[in-house]
Amino acid sequence: MAFPAPFQNYALGDAYDEMFAAPAAPREQFQALYDRLQELPLAELRRRKHTADQAFLNQGITFTLSGRDEGMERIIPHDLLPRIITGAEWAVIETGLTQRIQALNEFLRDIYTDGHILNDKVVPRDIIFSCKHFRREMRGVQVPKDIYVTVVGTDLIRTPAGEFVVLEDNLRVPSGVSYMLTSRQVMKRAFPELFQTCDVRPIDHYGQALLATLREQAPDNRSDPTVVLLSPGVYNSAYFEHSYLARQMGVQLVEGRDLVVHDNIVHMRTTGGLRRVDVIYRRIDDDFIDPLSFRPDSILGVPGLFNAYRTGNVTLANAIGSGVADDKALYAYVPQIIRYYTGRDPILNQVETFLCSKPKQLQHVMENIGSLVVKAVGESGGYGMLIGPHSSKAEREDFLARIQAEPRNYIAQPTISISTAPCFIGGSGVEPRHVDLRPYILHGEKTTIVPGGLTRVALRKGSLVVNSSQGGGSKDTWVLN
Amino acid sequence: MFFSIRHVTRFQYSAPVSESNMEVRMRPRSDGNQRCIRFDLQVNPRSKPNSYKDHNANTVHYFDVPAQHAKLTLVASSVTEVDEPEVLPAALPMSAWDEVDEVNEGAEHWEMQNPSLFAKPTPLLLALAKELNVDRREDPLTILRQLNGDLFKAIEYSQKATRVDxxxxxxxxxxxxxxxxxxxxxxxxxxxxxxxxxxxxxxxYPKTKLEERSALGATHAWLEAYLHNHGWIGFDPTNNELCGVRHIRTAVGTDYADVPPTRGVFKGRASSQLSVAVRIHPTDSPTDEEDDFISVAAATNDIQEVEIPTWDALQQQQQQQ
Structure with a gap:
């Protein structure tokens, strides 16, 4: 059976397709969208696409490409069509991520205090200590309510078998949630009638859920805690998101120079004088957060903040040193970590990972580099990555040399054909493109995940790299009731 | 034996500064062969220091001075009891190397067995290792003793040749x-x-006045190597000796970067000049008699003005996940 217009160029490949089980046979959750797209004339789709893009531009939802031309701002490309997930699929994701985040939080508590998992040799010490995000200064520091990770963005991909697996955890300062929220606003205007028929679960309460999670982590004796969002400043590529979230929560957006620590208490400078701050949702990396304790050349941070934190007078979300749990080399041990703390098997599987620091695994990587994805452990955003099957001989040789020079710094994974979803391409029709999914997890006394997340799209045909810094786009994610 | 130590540090700023935040590692440790009996830190302009133990169990005092000031003075006074360290055997069996490897395997002292900011293998260092025959030809303790003496001979003591960083x-x-x-x-x-x-x-604490090598008054630096059954053993290659009752330890770390006596930041465009004076007074009892301190030395050290990077460059340092 052939695809009808506007799907005339839709071709199913090896990858799992989110929309079609077979040509012209949409999965149940996509039926309404399938029908609607056939009714709408192309000109109407183009008009809606244009309106949606304008909405993003007008809101200033832009980002900068780091590592290249620093001044280059763009709107994140947005695809008009939603990615739809069934309630049953979501239930598995939700329980799986909850299990994973709770285990990783317990892992962080353990390695910074008793170190049972290290003494029991489940995770080797050198993996922890050689990680650049491990903060020795955090050893023995009492973290409010033992919550190390408050905001997490975990990247999931769907394998050809249709199974969601974890590709990577982001436990430091995950970004992108503002795209998820604004994209939903835009989509409600682009497809109001589909929202009615599809019964999409809402996500608009994210800002309030975040605020509630932050407030409950305030130091014990503070009944009406003051929460602020600490941003590196207007030149940071995620500044839009910082201001957006502060507005959503109704809290002050501050920079390091707006805060001052005196006698272990953090204050914010306001027009009415100093005001005590209790919880800081910080979007600054550990390295830059306090020049007294960490990088002395940082002027983005707040001198004395870490000492105030150590005394328990202020909460930082996420805790300092949480990045050790999203190290790409540690990732290989996460299934064992989950079993160690929960006594159960992981609900969500993850991608097989080879550690170049282990001689046998290194050998495997060296011999099979053409079929593997190689990643630098300290990088994020799709930088420092080699996709074996799409690489040139020179690129592979370059990576082999780099791996041999610094094996601890690299891991490799099999190249997975991640799932495809329908995208409105070039204003002329609907075609499949590879996607991943980043749900945002709020972890406090309980774990909250707003249903959905950011679906990132590799808009270039055939490309597997979805990172916005590598030319990827985003689309709205609908979880149905 | 008891030592009374008075350690005065003064920062003189070229222009008034404000919001000084400082961490101080000056309290002698209470472990091994020493015990700090009394410690007091006075800050001028007046400020009340707080303290915590860092991840190496060093006591860190910290304080902040919010108001404008052109001068900052710290006076640290302590009384510490020091015993003779354990007498070490003349040599260990060669099998002590197996114990060294076992300790490494457990990674118990991972940070202290791996390269750090100031103590890392460079081609020059590896060449020096070859030149001084630093290898496992004899037992670990013998090798350490020899190295202590060889470095003393290989490097000439000179205050002008290097900087603090x-x-x-x-x-x-x-x-x-x-x-x-x-x-x-x-x-x-x-x-x-x-x-x-x-x-x-x-x-x-010097044997005789002013004839011994230590930098910045009587503050000094040396190292400790870990051997199974013996724990941390102190070596002082600057003076070619094993550490004894005259070595009073305030802080340990991977290298200097972990344990500077003072570390601070302030607001304001000013350069600062640092002066340090240390007086050590040995007694047989833990009382603090101020009258006959030996003034060991005083030194000044210019700190250069740091050029402040631009806002946008720094804000972009923040990587997105």
Whole structure:
């Protein structure tokens, strides 16, 4: 059976397709969208696409490409069509991520205090200590309510078998949630009638859920805690998101120079004088957060903040040193970590990972580099990555040399054909493109995940790299009731 | 034996500054062969220091001075009891190397057995290791003793040759340096043998007035190597001796970067000039008699003005996940 217009160029490949089980046979959750797209004339789709893009531009939802031309701002490309997930699929994701985040939080508590998992040799010490995000200064520091990770963005991909697996955890300062929220606003205007028929679960309460999670982590004796969002400043590529979230929560957006620590208490400078701050949702990396304790050349941070934190007078979300749990080399041990703390098997599987620091695994990587994805452990955003099957001989040789020079710094994974979803391409029709999914997890006394997340799209045909810094786009994610 | 120590540090700023935040590592440790009985830190302009123990169990005092000031003075006074350290055997069996490897395997002292900011293997260091025959030809203790003496001979003590943040290559190339350089070079060489090794900052009570080598008044630096059954053993390559009752330890770390006596930031465009004076007074009882302090030395050290990077460059340093 052939695809009808506007799907005339839709071709199913090896990858799992989110929309079609077979040509012209949409999965149940996509039926309404399938029908609607056939009714709408192309000109109407183009008009809606244009309106949606304008909405993003007008809101200033832009980002900068780091590592290249620093001044280059763009709107994140947005695809008009939603990615739809069934309630049953979501239930598995939700329980799986909850299990994973709770285990990783317990892992962080353990390695910074008793170190049972290290003494029991489940995770080797050198993996922890050689990680650049491990903060020795955090050893023995009492973290409010033992919550190390408050905001997490975990990247999931769907394998050809249709199974969601974890590709990577982001436990430091995950970004992108503002795209998820604004994209939903835009989509409600682009497809109001589909929202009615599809019964999409809402996500608009994210800002309030975040605020509630932050407030409950305030130091014990503070009944009406003051929460602020600490941003590196207007030149940071995620500044839009910082201001957006502060507005959503109704809290002050501050920079390091707006805060001052005196006698272990953090204050914010306001027009009415100093005001005590209790919880800081910080979007600054550990390295830059306090020049007294960490990088002395940082002027983005707040001198004395870490000492105030150590005394328990202020909460930082996420805790300092949480990045050790999203190290790409540690990732290989996460299934064992989950079993160690929960006594159960992981609900969500993850991608097989080879550690170049282990001689046998290194050998495997060296011999099979053409079929593997190689990643630098300290990088994020799709930088420092080699996709074996799409690489040139020179690129592979370059990576082999780099791996041999610094094996601890690299891991490799099999190249997975991640799932495809329908995208409105070039204003002329609907075609499949590879996607991943980043749900945002709020972890406090309980774990909250707003249903959905950011679906990132590799808009270039055939490309597997979805990172916005590598030319990827985003689309709205609908979880149905 | 007891030591009364009075350590005065003064920062003189070229223009008034405000919001000074400072961390101080000056309280002598209470472990091994020493015990700090009394410690007091006075800050002027008046400020009340708080304290905590860092991850190496050093006591850190910290304070902030919000108001404008052109001068900051710290006076640290302490009384510490020091015993003679354990008498070490003349040599160990060769099998002690197996114990060294076992300790490494457990990674118990991971930080102290791996390269750190100032103590890392460079081509020059590896060449020096070859030159001084730093290898496992004899038992670990014998090798450490020999290395302590060999470095003392190989490097000439000179206050002018290096700076507080000089990499070890400067000292190795010029064969000149101060206690900090001797220590960093030896730490890197010892770690290269697989033996955990850490930096110690503290005070050295001189045998006689002004004839001994230690930098910045009587503050001094040396190192400790870890051997199974013996624990951390102190070596002072600057003076070619094993550490004894005259070595008073204030802080330990991977290298100097972990344990500077003061570390601070302030607001304002000013350069600062640092003056340090240390007086050590030995007694047989833990009382503090101010009258007959020996004034060991005083030194000043210019700190250069740091050029402040631009806002946008720094804000972009933040990587997105």
């Amino acid at each position: 000089s990499p070890i290559d400067d000292a190795i190339r010029s064969r000149k340096g101060v206690c900090q350089d001797y220590s960093h070079v030896m730490i890197a060489l010892v770690r290269n043998l697989g033996i955990p090794c850490r930096y110690v900052s503290g005070y050295l």
